[in-house]
Amino acid sequence: MKKDLNVMMLSWEFPPRVIGGISPHVFFLSKSLAEIGVNVHVVTCDFPGVPSHEVIDNVEVHRIDSYKNPSPDFATWVYLMNMNMQKEAAAIARKAKNKIDVFHAHDWLVATAGIGLKHVFRKPLLVTMHSTEMGRRDGVHSQTEKMIHETEAWLTYEAWKVICCSDYMVSHVRWAFGLPEDKLVMIPNGVNRQVYKDTKSKDKKTIRSKFALPDEKIVLYVGRLVYEKGIHILVNAAPKILEKVNAKFIIVGSGYMKEQLSSIVKSMNLEKKILFTGFVEDDVLLELQKCADVSVVPSLFEPFGIVALEAMAAGSPVVVSDTGGLSEIVDHDSTGIKVYPNNPESLAWGVTTILLDKKYSKHIRKKANKKIREKYDWKKIAAQTKQIYLSVLGEYSKSFWA
Amino acid sequence: MQVLIFSWEYPPRKIGQLAEYVEVLSKKLVEKGIKTYVITYHDFLTGLVENKSGVMIVRVANPVRNHTSVLTWILTLNQEIERAAANIIHQHKEKISLINVYDWHFIPAAVTLKSAFGIPILYSVESLEDQRSMKANNPYNMAIKSIEWLGFYEADKICVKTNAMKNAIKRAYNVPSKKIEVLGSISSSDIEGLRKVFSTITRGKSKR
Incomplete structure (x- = not known):
């Protein structure tokens, strides 16, 4: 087993861009992983007044131009943003000093970018499902909701492991997408004491x-x-x-x-x-x-x-x-x-x-x-997450992609 | 030389004349000794790999069935095109020389593959959104135009069939004249012309 572990996180929000709970989650998780020696690249959307590349607490943060393409609606914007994100992320992964070992996506908002990078670099993809379209809307009704639900299902299908922050979400996600039990992992959300x-x-x-x-x-x-x-x-x-x-x-x-x-x-x-x-x-x-x-x-x-x-x-x-x-x-x-x-x-x-x-x-x-x-300590959560990365890489090393 | 061709239509799926054009063209490229893969869409021949007169054809389908527009359908389908292309790239020791993408549909996949593997892009233009949509500029059409722009920006060369098209692209997207090659239809001299364009691109790439 090699010593270095290199992870690329994909998230549509990262401080100072804060829309919901994913932003602080990815911030503390990345920072805490870096503290235990994991090399973390975060690829995220841009925000006015902050640089497109900076190092925060040993985490490499890359912000991509996310409003480059005019979009008729939010869901189309998400897919277009993912097009730009994976193009930029692919260039970053190619130029990075160390090869990326694992791609870690957060929610459907970065689904297609995560799926693309997995196949292009032939590395395992992990996903944290913070929420589901089914849960947010109490079922899927409109065409947009169905499309988002299917994109979520596709993402969990492509992922090596699906992480949820509570046992409640584990059973919900398992039911919503019909996933096998051993694909799901519960790692709680943390709090900054x-x-x-x-x-x-x-x-x-x-x-x-x-x-x-x-x-x-x-x-x-x-x-x-x-x-x-x-x-x-x-x-x-x-x-x-x-x-x-x-x-x-x-x-x-x-x-x-x-x-x-x-x-x-x-x-x-x-x-x-x-x-x-x-x-x-x-x-x-x-x-x-x-x-x-x-x-x-x-x-x-x-x-x-x-x-x-x-x-x-x-x-x-x-x-x-x-x-x-x-x-x-x-x-x-x-x-x-x-x-x-x-x-x-x-x-x-x-x-x-x-x-x-x-x-x-x-x-x-x-x-x-x-x-x-x-x-709920971020140090412990990061250690658990790192353990999942390592066990996935252990399984990966026996696959024909390795 | 090994080439990947991306086209959203290929027989038996015919939308316009592009399907048959790509079919004849790819066959002739194989005759010229160029290893040619066509990656295309077909809903009920999912995952089928076919060898037709030496041309390898890979067909993919979209795992997302519900869509709000052709645009969301295309953007998600691109991931499967990209996956099929990545599989070919990883399975072959010899490097893929270039990606020849027909129209805007699969530009997203092509640009990611370019930035991941450094494979150059030849963008062959059949028509422009400006012409198809009567210069409509609502967000839907503008989104497609922005993908066309990305293609013109990232492409190493652009191929068109007429001078009129060359001028339209120059006008609408400010593309430098020398980046655009005009090749006629599929006479043997056109195929030889295309082969030459391929060589220019790959030679230029190896110098970098």
Whole structure:
């Protein structure tokens, strides 16, 4: 086995281009792989004001001209972008000091580029499926949705291994594309604990005083204000919680339910207790997460649930609904509290249990912190990913392509 | 000399006159001692490899069946064209001398293969999107024109059948005159002309 491992990541977003969760995922994964000696090239779309090639934390980042071709619609843009991406990536792979050993694609947005590079260089392709068209649209209906679904199926067919970030996604992806069990691997998403460290208690107090009165406990919700996130369940649970504890509900984020929620809050006479902040700056959010007495994730549908992980990393005890990826992140009565989805009574019980018992809350925070360190640490995730690369290369070395 | 020809039509699949033209042309190239592969599309002869009068024909199909336009169909089909070409390139010790691509359809595959293997491209133009679409400039037509542009930019040489076409390309895409060769139809002198164009390209390539 040769010593060097050279990986080319394909992703349609990479910081500072941030559209969804893939961007931070690829950023931390690449950086953490580089820390354990893997040579990583990231090929991604361009962004105004950043160079087309730079080295960030030992990761070679290549940004391709992604808006070169006029496109009639988004899906066609994706395929045209993939045409340019694979042409550029092929040139990079050809000129690279070390030959690329593995191509790693993230979602269908780089499907055709990944498939092309696999065959042109005859190297294994891995894919991380962060989401599916079926999941996003609750089935495939339109012609575009069918086309994207089939492209996803093709990508998982061509991939040597399909990585998913939760057991829930593993079974969903397996069912959606009819994949054999041994093709799927679960490697969790990670959370960056570093950003939650080193705050002076003085700063914490200032931030706290901006949002809540000294005798109010902080109940924090972070997420879009949309139906599937279950924010209305939390609003409905608020009076029940306030019967027992003096608390301030801080709702961070925006969405189509905002007006509706505000009017409900007004009719309940809770405008002074439930605060809608809209979007806040990253550093403010970090501080809020750190000083929250409890963080609530009341989702009705959740493929992974990164917000719960962030809260746990920030040292805030969590109450989550027992669904999707959240069910796996939180162990009930240990690393947090799981409540029945779509049930305000259950949610109120969970929140008051944590707010009324300081000792219990401390116990939960400690357990959660331990789990974060053990399971959702980028170093460990990178090591697991590297292990998958090596085992795939082991199988590859026995194939006629080697 | 070993040549890959990309064409979206080849008998029995006939859309226009290109199918028969490529068929006769490839046969004559083999007669001139040039090893010729034709990579083309056919939906129900998937994966079929055929040897017809010395011409190797490889047919591929599109794994994605639902599409929103010819453009998405072409862009995904390109991956299979590319895969078939890569298979030939990897299976042969002797290097493929050039890729001769007919019209815009398989330019995406050709340009990736060029940047991965350094194989030069000869782009043979039958018609332009400008002419087919009556100079329409909505995003759909512009996307196809941008693929044609990529072909003109990446091609080592461009082959056309008439001076009118040469002038149209020069006008629409600012292509330098000496990059475009005018060859008639498929008389024996035209085939000899094409062989000469092939040699110019491969010789130029070896100098680099």
